[in-house]
Amino acid sequence: METFVKRRSSAPEGFFACEAAGLRWLAAADGGVACVRVLGYDATTLTLQRLVTVPPDRRCANDFGRRLARTHDAGARAFGAAPDGWTGPGFFGPLNHPLPMALSEHVRWGEFYAEDRLEPMAELAGRALDAETRRGLDEVIARCRAGAYDGGDTPARLHGDLWSGNVMWTPEGVVLIDPAAHGGNRETDLAMLALFGCPHYEAVLAGYQEIHPVRPGWRERIGLHQLHPLLAHVVLFGASYRGAASSAVAAALEIVV
Template sequence: MAKSGSETAPSPFVKRNRAAPPGFFACEAAGLRWLASAPSGVPCVPVLDVTDHSLVLVRLDSVPPSAAAAREFGRRLARTHQAGARGFGAGPDGWDEDGWFGPLDSPMPVPLRSRASWGEYYAHDRLGPMAERAGRAFSEEHHAMLKELVRRCSAGDFDDAEPPSRIHGDLWSGNVMWTAEGAVLIDPAAHGGHRETDLAYLSLFGTPLFEEIVAGYQEEHPLRPGWRERQCLHQTFMLLVHVVLFGRSYVPPTMAAVERSLALA
């Protein structure tokens, strides 16, 4: 039977939170557009509309990932990172306020300001504040170790010659949608950061075909030797967030990451 008229347009996907802090959805929309503007980078879900309490996006249809799609995602992620940022910790171009990190129903504020170095930004705008927010979940000994890691980051012990990268900032596997056209990014906490952070988050809770993603990334923009050993350092913030959101069960993996980070040269 012949079809009459045009195909029905897919329904949009709407994110809503009546209690969202002012600018919450506008910040996410700015991040999606900023990431999507990277030449030949990873596509992002298109923004249709944004209000104080909602974000309207194109609805995506997911498919199982393939090795070829994962490798192409890695190549495109490298290009997104290479598009750069105004500084470490800086928000998307055109966004001059702070941002948020965490789930839709309980987003946590995070500073978005340009810092002189990655270590300074990571120490004072990520690790330190989130460790304080976790509070009594950690023992005095744990807090002492966390403070030492903050001190070493602030002192530049883990800095390198990498320029600020344009990173997704919350790139766990659930924020990568695999479609028939390839990987598409959703739900960013976009800012200028270290490119190893996105890869460390992808590996933290397991991402399908992660080694294919890495292979594609290395073809486009090889990572500095030792990046796998440094994943623990980049994962510490995400693990701290999980302590805050989900409780003490995440304290052991968090402190294991802190201990491994402190052992880095």
């Protein structure tokens, strides 16, 4: 078996153990999306089965959508909950600069999103955000905390960093890599897929809706769910992402609640 080794000598404590726990938790969902096989890890490395990739197609995308819905439906203990078997902190972002990600349990999604995602990332972004964007963001945070965006869905089992680069198209179907796994809102993964473009996105959505129809109005909430990763991009890559973050803030404020 060919292997792939992720390596970082200065990785934060628990970084690779957390990723391994997330992959195993996601893979445990009955009928869900496959995840890359974990072969071993230590403080500075994560050894995975090497994947063979093929071009994406609509049939595979549709199957991916159905399986993603089943992964989400496997659920989590609470909003913000860590993967089973993991009790430490979480991480979000690239291998060379992972950002801290709280893993604490909440009853309501809006409270979790405000306190454990938007507020910490806004503080990290600091002065990279202009005053108008920060005022709007503070209003979005207040609405989240008040429950304005909460729906009736239970906590979903999320990949948590489901941009297209973490979706591997293989001869056996889609395989997921590099999670920031936690319990959250299923719309977060769907919005992340849309953020930088996913091949055959509409086919993915069609497959997803066959298994678990998404709450009406979800497309209007995409900006709300993209706000956290866009703020992370401001932190990681600078003010070039400020415009996209500002647009996401504006989109969130336009949601009729």
